[in-house]
Amino acid sequence: MIKSSTLALLSIILFSGCISVTNELPSYNTYNLNIYEQNIKSTKYLEKSINVLEPKTITSYNSKNILYSKDNLEYDKYALNKWMDRPTKMLQKQMAKYLTFTKDYKYISTSNLKIESDYNLVSQLVDFNHLFEEDKSYAKFTIRVYLVNNKNEKVYFKNFTYKKICMTNDALGFVKTIEMLTNKFYVDLNNFIISSIQ
DSSP: OHHHHHHHHHHHHHHHHHHHHHHHOOOOEEEOOOOOGGGOOOOOOEEEEEEEOOOBOOTTTSSSEEEEEETTTEEEEEEEEEESSOHHHHHHHHHHHHHHHHTOEEEEEETTSOOOOSEEEEEEEEEEEEEEETTEEEEEEEEEEEEEETTTOOEEEEEEEEEEEOSSSSHHHHHHHHHHHHHHHHHHHHHHHHHHHO
16 A cells, blocks of 8 residues: 555656646747848859858857847857857858849859859858847847959958847847848848959
8 A cells, every 4th residue: 555655656746747847948939040032133144153161250159049248248148049050050051042042153052062163252250249238239240251262362351340229129139130231241242242253
């Protein structure tokens, strides 16, 4: 009798413990960066191919965590909000996608493919952050781009820096604002490439 009571009690405790653990696990939001199709414009067709390499960056920027900082001093991450992929991987895919959609080039490839190209697009992600200053917040995005001619090794360089006030002071407000900034960057990047190549 004691054994069966003890066994029943242990089963109840174990079962209720499993239920309480699953009830306490919060879900989190996952975000991706999208291209605004209305921004895609064919500028000038060039019979050139470009290999878009994954941007380099410091480890803290290159995680699925969405980062925010207070006065550029203290960095932290949103607990219940994450990126779908690492920022450098998302940017590589979106740069290649945008440049392909413009139809300005013979072809665009990514570093995952072993295809010879006329140019390599090498970049360094310097800032990809949600910055809080007093009662406002900003999306900050800085990327250095190096367009390397694979035939003569000539390098064209440009630093792209963007900062815009967020619509709301939360992760979603940051995601929407950084998406605007990255879309502006894709247009600026294409203009930079065309002016460098021609």
